[in-house]
Amino acid sequence: MLITLEGIDGSGKSTLYEGLKTRLADLHPLFTREPGSPYLGDAVRRAIAADGDPMVEAALFVADHAVHLAEVVRPALADGRIVISDRYSDSRFAYQEVSLAGVHPDPHGWLEAVHAGWSVRPDMTILLVLPVAVAMSRLAGRCEQEHFERQEFLEAVQKNYLARAAEDPARFVLVDADRDAETILDFVEKSIRAAVR
Numbered sequence: 001m002l003i004t005l006e007g008i009d010g011s012g013k014s015t016l017y018e019g020l021k022t023r024l025a026d027l028h029p030l031f032t033r034e035p036g037s038p039y040l041g042d043a044v045r046r047a048i049a050a051d052g053d054p055m056v057e058a059a060l061f062v063a064d065h066a067v068h069l070a071e072v073v074r075p076a077l078a079d080g081r082i083v084i085s086d087r088y089s090d091s092r093f094a095y096q097e098v099s100l101a102g103v104h105p106d107p108h109g110w111l112e113a114v115h116a117g118w119s120v121r122p123d124m125t126i127l128l129v130l131p132v133a134v135a136m137s138r139l140a141g142r143c144e145q146e147h148f149e150r151q152e153f154l155e156a157v158q159k160n161y162l163a164r165a166a167e168d169p170a171r172f173v174l175v176d177a178d179r180d181a182e183t184i185l186d187f188v189e190k191s192i193r194a195a196v197r
């Protein structure tokens with residue numbers, strides 16, 4: 001079973017991801033993330049930090065996904081393991097549809113085409129939703145800010161996430177991320193346990 005965690009920067013994904021490692025230890029899930037695949041992840045992170053050409057960045061996110069699938073996700077699923085990924089393809093549809101607007105003639109069509117027929121669809125996607133202003137205030141304390149972390153950009157990204165969730169309600173679990181971290185962890189742990197039972 002493939003479970004993905006999604007949400008805008010500052011939504012509390014990393015906090016949730018770390019908390020689930022303890023809460024779900026008895027299920028021995030494989031915890032993984034995008035970007036960050038073996039041998040390509042560092043290049044992708046350098047491209048994000050450089051804030052360069054959006055198409056180069058998008059192609060690197062897709063390449064990172066290909067390596068992630070081939071080297072990490074598919075082997076673990078073949079072994080019958082639960083895979084929990086901090087970000088996955090919905091990040092691409094949510095973020096690159098915004099970053100590629102005006103750069104590529106059809107960002108959505110391109111993203112559909114590069115994933116169709118070979119990518120693995122998540123069984124369940126946990127989407128953390130919160131007011132962008134709250135996410136921004138959480139991020140204000142970070143020393144290194146990524147170029148995606150701007151109010152209007154994240155508003156558009158969250159809109160894309162919500163549109164995807166509305167199109168595929170059976171896969172998405174929407175979580176009110178403007179609550180305390182322990183309450184969120186309790187809710188997500190219960191949702192995952194119910195799904196894997």
Ligand SMILES: Nc1ncnc2c1ncn2[C@@H]1O[C@H](COP(=O)(O)OP(=O)(O)O)[C@@H](O)[C@H]1O
Nearest residue numbers: 008009010011012013014015016138179180181
């Ligand atoms: N539920 C929460 N309530 C308040 N602050 C939170 C919550 N979850 C995370 N934070 C804090 O917000 C900041 C961003 O959280 P993080 O988990 O790194 O978000 P993300 O991985 O989605 O960018 C961190 O300083 C973290 O401690």
Ligand SMILES: Cc1cn([C@H]2C[C@H](O)[C@@H](COP(=O)(O)OP(=O)(O)O)O2)c(=O)[nH]c1=O
Nearest residue numbers: 009010034035061087088091092095146148
């Ligand atoms: C996986 C992925 C991430 N991103 C963005 C989201 C983040 O702003 C940035 C780096 O991801 P990451 O370091 O995982 O950020 P976070 O801690 O917020 O999860 O890359 C995309 O734009 N497209 C993608 O396909």
